[in-house]
Amino acid sequence: MLGAVALSLALAAVLSYLVLELPRLRQTWRLWSHRSQLPPGPKTIKTGIRKPWLWFRELNQQYGDVVYLQMGPTPTIILGSAQAAWDLLEKRGAIYSSRPRFIMGGELLSNGMRGLMAPYSAFWRRWRKLLHSGFMQRQSEAYRPIQSLESKVLMHELLTDPARFRTHLARYAASVIVTVTYGRRVEDVDTDAVVRMNDEAMDRLTSVNIPGKYAVERYPALKYVPSIFAPWKAQVLEQRKKDIQMYTGLMDDVRKRLAAGKLPDCFAKHLLDEQHNLGMSDLEVAYTAGTPFGAGVETSAGSLASFLLACVKFGDSFIPKAQAELDRVVGPDRLPTFDDLPSLEYVRAVVSETLRWRPVAVLGGTPHATTADDVYKGMFIPKGSTVIAPLWSIHLNEADFPEPHEFRPERFIGERKYPGTLGHSAFGWGRRICPGMHLGSASVAINVARILWAFDVRPALDEKGNKIDVDIFAFSDGFNSSPLPFACSITPRSKRHASVVEREYRDANRELQQYTAATKLS
Numbered sequence: 229m230l231g232a233v234a235l236s237l238a239l240a241a242v243l244s245y246l247v248l249e250l251p252r253l254r255q256t257w258r259l260w261s262h263r264s265q266l267p268p269g270p271k272t273i274k275t276g277i278r279k280p281w282l283w284f285r286e287l288n289q290q291y292g293d294v295v296y297l298q299m300g301p302t303p304t305i306i307l308g309s310a311q312a313a314w315d316l317l318e319k320r321g322a323i324y325s326s327r328p329r330f331i332m333g334g335e336l337l338s339n340g341m342r343g344l345m346a347p348y349s350a351f352w353r354r355w356r357k358l359l360h361s362g363f364m365q366r367q368s369e370a371y372r373p374i375q376s377l378e379s380k381v382l383m384h385e386l387l388t389d390p391a392r393f394r395t396h397l398a399r400y401a402a403s404v405i406v407t408v409t410y411g412r413r414v415e416d417v418d419t420d421a422v423v424r425m426n427d428e429a430m431d432r433l434t435s436v437n438i439p440g441k442y443a444v445e446r447y448p449a450l451k452y453v454p455s456i457f458a459p460w461k462a463q464v465l466e467q468r469k470k471d472i473q474m475y476t477g478l479m480d481d482v483r484k485r486l487a488a489g490k491l492p493d494c495f496a497k498h499l500l501d502e503q504h505n506l507g508m509s510d511l512e513v514a515y516t517a518g519t520p521f522g523a524g525v526e527t528s529a530g531s532l533a534s535f536l537l538a539c540v541k542f543g544d545s546f547i548p549k550a551q552a553e554l555d556r557v558v559g560p561d562r563l564p565t566f567d568d569l570p571s572l573e574y575v576r577a578v579v580s581e582t583l584r585w586r587p588v589a590v591l592g593g594t595p596h597a598t599t600a601d602d603v604y605k606g607m608f609i610p611k612g613s614t615v616i617a618p619l620w621s622i623h624l625n626e627a628d629f630p631e632p633h634e635f636r637p638e639r640f641i642g643e644r645k646y647p648g649t650l651g652h653s654a655f656g657w658g659r660r661i662c663p664g665m666h667l668g669s670a671s672v673a674i675n676v677a678r679i680l681w682a683f684d685v686r687p688a689l690d691e692k693g694n695k696i697d698v699d700i701f702a703f704s705d706g707f708n709s710s711p712l713p714f715a716c717s718i719t720p721r722s723k724r725h726a727s728v729v730e731r732e733y734r735d736a737n738r739e740l741q742q743y744t745a746a747t748k749l750s
């Protein structure tokens with residue numbers, strides 16, 4: 229009797245092992261049989277590093293534009309040039325546009341509702357279509373009045389309280405996104421309820437999206453272990469409840485304001501209009517409305533912080549030229565507007581150089597994944613590979629951008645060979661290209677133009693009157709990387725410039741009333 233039990237247990241153990249290991253063994257066999265064709269790469273893998281993009285750049289410099297890494301069971305490809313990223317992610321987008329599995333973050337925490345982590349599928353296409361219709365070029369232009377008004381508030385904040393410039397940039401970016409999404413603005417980024425709730429949701433997501441932290445990412449079958457035997461699963465499902473409560477709560481508020489006739493045009497309203505046509509559940513709508521916050525706040529604010537850092541370090545070489553252009557095109561009596569931008573060639577070059585020099589989406593956004601085997605320049609790229617195109621490698625590639633750590637807007641003046649139309653890759657590629665690129669780049673452009681028009685941005689001085697130097701490599705860890713706190717002096721160019729900022733702020737405040745009135749959650 230005991231012998232039979234022992235035998236059954238042993239059989240069960242062998243079977244479980246096979247279920248867990250079989251997909252991995254199959255993959256290992258496939259990789260082994262193509263081993264001579266895989267792209268070059270290192271034998272040993274560094275794990276637990278806080279800024280993997282620094283290591284990826286070293287690998288690209290050592291092994292070339294296409295590097296192979298065996299990250300656990302997953303083949304991983306690191307692309308180190310704009311051309312390689314373009315050839316694969318853009319031109320072969322049909323097979324390079326999926327995502328690796330995010331079992332903890334995408335499947336268990338989000339129940340597949342977060343499109344950003346969704347594989348290339350019918351669900352993703354519907355989600356993407358909504359974001360596209362909500363943020364494509366023409367629709368984004370409808371948001372420009374909000375961006376312009378909030379930017380006038382930002383200029384006033386920089387005028388009256390320059391020391392807290394980083395908080396003001398965060399408020400600007402959050403307010404534009406929350407107004408565009410939910411039709412209500414953010415006046416204080418530290419206390420605003422919507423910002424706090426969204427930040428908490430982002431914290432929940434980042435706390436589980438840590439490579440190597442959970443065995444289930446390596447052994448997907450563990451996903452089906454009942455929660456009662458798996459505390460990590462019980463915990464993540466609890467977190468999911470909090471996300472659902474928050475996202476549906478925000479949409480309930482939107483519905484109430486819509487019913488009361490108090491909802492300005494916004495992305496959430498657009499989602500409600502489309503919901504029935506597209507057969508979407510309330511939950512899907514609620515999660516989709518949460519997308520712009522997760523993807524659009526830190527990217528916009530971080531890019532502007534990098535611009536200020538560049539002003540402090542390299543300002544002497546480009547600020548006078550930009551200000552001369554602004555004085556010529558705009559004059560001294562008003563802030564620049566969106567309509568001025570086509571005539572501000574040098575300022576636009578400053579914007580492009582900002583997005584190139586220190587790309588916030590330093591890893592090129594969320595990794596892509598391949599859905600079929602492929603061969604590129606004789607190298608085998610297996611189906612199911614994770615493909616990372618780190619902008620830290622691509623934007624600092626000397627072949628495209630000589631002396632890449634120098635901030636040089638002139639790179640973007642005149643003709644230059646580079647794939648695509650932007651001259652940089654800050655918004656990614658192909659079918660996964662950033663759907664918020666028009667909104668995001670407009671935020672960076674209008675504020676760069678106005679800061680340069682209104683202020684002198686220089687190194688701060690210490691108590692002895694010496695310039696405080698800044699470290700252009702002191703950036704945060706994490707998925708998005710932006711400058712760590714640094715000292716910076718922001719002063720109005722003249723009394724006349726200051727009074728224009730004051731006047732335009734007063735006018736903007738009046739116009740923003742319609743969004744401010746709805747600031748409290750109903």
Ligand code: HEM
Pocket residue numbers: 343344345356359363519520521523524525527528531588589592593594653654655656657658659660661662663664665667668669672
């Ligand atoms: C300066 C600001 C921004 C920068 C630099 C930026 C950059 C990027 C990059 C590099 C990607 C990855 C693209 C790829 O995988 O090939 C991305 C994806 C994405 N961005 Fe942005 N972004 C910005 C602003 C925004 C805004 C304002 C929104 C909000 C509407 C947004 C929404 C998204 C979404 C939803 C994705 C994922 C797309 C998908 O998975 O299909 N981004 N962004």
